[in-house]
Amino acid sequence: MHSDVPYTPFTLAEARRLGITDRRLRDAVRNGLVRRVLRGVYVAADATDTVELRVRAAALVVSPQSVVCDRTAAWLHDVNVFGYADTAVLPPVETCVLRGHAPSNRSGVDGRTRDLRSEDLAQILGVWVTTPLRTALDLGCALGRHRALGALDGFVRVHGITREQMERQLPRYFRRRGVVQLRGLVALADGRSESMRESWIRLDIHDAGLPVPELQYWIEIDGVPTYRLDLAYPKHRVAVEYDGEEFHRRTEEQKARDRTRRKWLREHGWTVIVVDKDGVSGPDPDAWLSELRAALRPRTRRLRWTRIPD
Numbered sequence: 001m002h003s004d005v006p007y008t009p010f011t012l013a014e015a016r017r018l019g020i021t022d023r024r025l026r027d028a029v030r031n032g033l034v035r036r037v038l039r040g041v042y043v044a045a046d047a048t049d050t051v052e053l054r055v056r057a058a059a060l061v062v063s064p065q066s067v068v069c070d071r072t073a074a075w076l077h078d079v080n081v082f083g084y085a086d087t088a089v090l091p092p093v094e095t096c097v098l099r100g101h102a103p104s105n106r107s108g109v110d111g112r113t114r115d116l117r118s119e120d121l122a123q124i125l126g127v128w129v130t131t132p133l134r135t136a137l138d139l140g141c142a143l144g145r146h147r148a149l150g151a152l153d154g155f156v157r158v159h160g161i162t163r164e165q166m167e168r169q170l171p172r173y174f175r176r177r178g179v180v181q182l183r184g185l186v187a188l189a190d191g192r193s194e195s196m197r198e199s200w201i202r203l204d205i206h207d208a209g210l211p212v213p214e215l216q217y218w219i220e221i222d223g224v225p226t227y228r229l230d231l232a233y234p235k236h237r238v239a240v241e242y243d244g245e246e247f248h249r250r251t252e253e254q255k256a257r258d259r260t261r262r263k264w265l266r267e268h269g270w271t272v273i274v275v276d277k278d279g280v281s282g283p284d285p286d287a288w289l290s291e292l293r294a295a296l297r298p299r300t301r302r303l304r305w306t307r308i309p310d
Contacts, residue, residue, distance in 0.1 A: 004018060004019070004020060005020075005028065005033060005034055005042075005043075005044040006018070006043070006044065007043065007044045007047045008043065008047075008053075008056060009037055009038075009041050009042065009043045009053065009056050009057035009060055010041070010042055010043070010060075011040055011041055011042075011060050011061070012025070012040060012042075015042065025042065029042070032045055033045050037053070037054065037057040038057050038058065038061060038072075038093055038108070039061075039091070039092055039093065039108035040061060040108040041057045041058075041060050041061060043057070051076060051077075051078055051124070052125060054075060054076050055076055055124045055125045055127050056125065058072065058076060058093060058127055059125070059126065059127050061093050061106060061108055061109055062093060062095055062104070062109065062127060063095075063104050063106070065097055065101060066095040066096065066097055066103075066104050066109075066111065066128070067095060067096050067097065067098075067114075067116065067121060067128045067129060067130060068093070068094070068095055068127060068128065068129040068130070069094055069095060069096045069112075069114065069129070069130045069135065069138060070094040070130075070135065070138055070139060070142060071091065071094055071139070072093050072094040072095070073094070073129045073130045073135040074135050074136075074139060074151060074154070074155075076124060076127075076129055077129075077132050077135060077155070077158070077159065078158055079132075079135075079136075079151065079154035079155055079158050079159075080154075081139060081143065081147060081150060081151045081154065081196070091110075092108050092109055092110040093108060093109045093110065094110050094112075095109055095110070095111050095112070096111070096112045096113060096114040096116070097111065097112075097113055097114075098113075098114070098115070098116060099113050099114070099115055101113070116130070116134070119131070120134040132155050132158075132159040132161060133155075133159075133161055133165060133166070133169065134169075135155070136151060136152055136155035136156075136161060136166065137166060137169055137170075137173065137182060139151040139152075140152050140166075140178070140181070140182040140185050140186065141173065141176060141177065141178030141179060141181065141182045142178060145181055145185065145203065146199070146200040146203055147196065147200075148181065148182075148185055149185045149188060149189070149199045149200070149202070149203050150193070150195075150196035150197075150199040150200065152166075152185055152186065152188075152189040153189055153190055153191060153193040153198075153199045154196075156189050156190065156191030157191035157192070157193070157194070158191075160191075163186060163187070163189055166186045166189065167186060170182070170183060170186065188202070188203065188206060190202070190215060192215035192216050193215060194216070194230075195242070197242045197277075198215075198230055198231065198242060201230075201231065201240060201242060201275055202215075202231065204285045204289060205231075205240075205289070205292070208289045208292075208293070210289070210292060210293060210296065211233065211296065213231035213232055213233055213240060214231070214232050214233070214234060215230070215231060216228055216229070216230070217229045217231075217232035217234060217239075219265075227261050227264070227265065229241065230242060233295075233296060236271075236295065236296050237269050237270045237271065238270065238271045238273065238292070238295045238296060239265060239270055239271070239272045239273065240273045240275065240288075240292060241262075241272065241273070241274055241275070242274075242275050242276075243274055243275070243276050243277075262274075271295040273288055273291050273292055273295065274288075275288050
């Protein structure tokens with residue numbers, strides 16, 4: 001079966017033409033020989049994931065008059081905003097057409113209508129897609145606050161979009177659903193956040209009314225940058241770090257390095273607050289926020305009163 005699987009994206013209909021039955025394809029996906037790239041689009045499991053491969057996959061299910069937008073556009077721009085659950089049941093390809101045209105009703109495609117200008121459009125290998133700037137702002141309106149900030153941070157980091165560029169576009173979103181959220185998040189966008197979860201932690205800190213941490217802060221030992229902290233308050237010697245799915249997938253050697261680093265930090269007066277997956281995506285982040293609030297509280301020394309003789 002493996003030798004029959006194309007290293008370029010293919011649909012179910014194309015698999016049948018190659019003599020691959022539906023059952024064989026399902027078995028290949030289950031056995032890890034084939035992976036689903038988009039809903040209804042497949043590729044050999046060991047094919048290298050590139051932007052070119054993603055675009056060619058989208059071209060198989062997007063009609064010529066449609067524009068790839070929102071989360072699918074972000075994916076093509078190498079900014080992944082899909083949730084963990086989305087990898088199990090792939091969401092539909094998100095597209096739009098200009099007003100006055102009929103949106104796509106193809107299976108596996110979520111078609112909609114949107115007002116776009118020529119400046120909002122770009123072509124990647126023949127597929128129309130909203131530009132990084134337009135995609136970032138659309139997602140800033142459409143997604144929940146935490147994931148929306150992660151999207152904005154991602155586009156700032158990957159594509160160098162500036163806060164000023166986003167602010168200049170905000171008047172176009174007047175009265176659009178989600179624009180109030182977008183305005184608030186644009187002011188917080190920071191490309192130094194290296195993951196969606198770091199963005200979420202930063203937003204929780206902001207919403208709790210706590211000071212803004214420094215991102216990707218390096219600690220020097222003997223003048224050499226040695227330890228980098230995700231979020232840090234150097235004056236208070238407080239570090240906030242996230243341990244999520246990525247942490248549990250690390251090798252034992254990587255985990256050992258993390259333990260050594262945190263041990264060194266604590267021995268040198270740092271408070272290390274570790275936030276796990278439940279602390280970020282759970283309903284109540286108060287536990288670690290209370291710990292952070294206490295760590296940032298000014299430390300006062302008790303004064304010893306001395307009675308002055310009469």
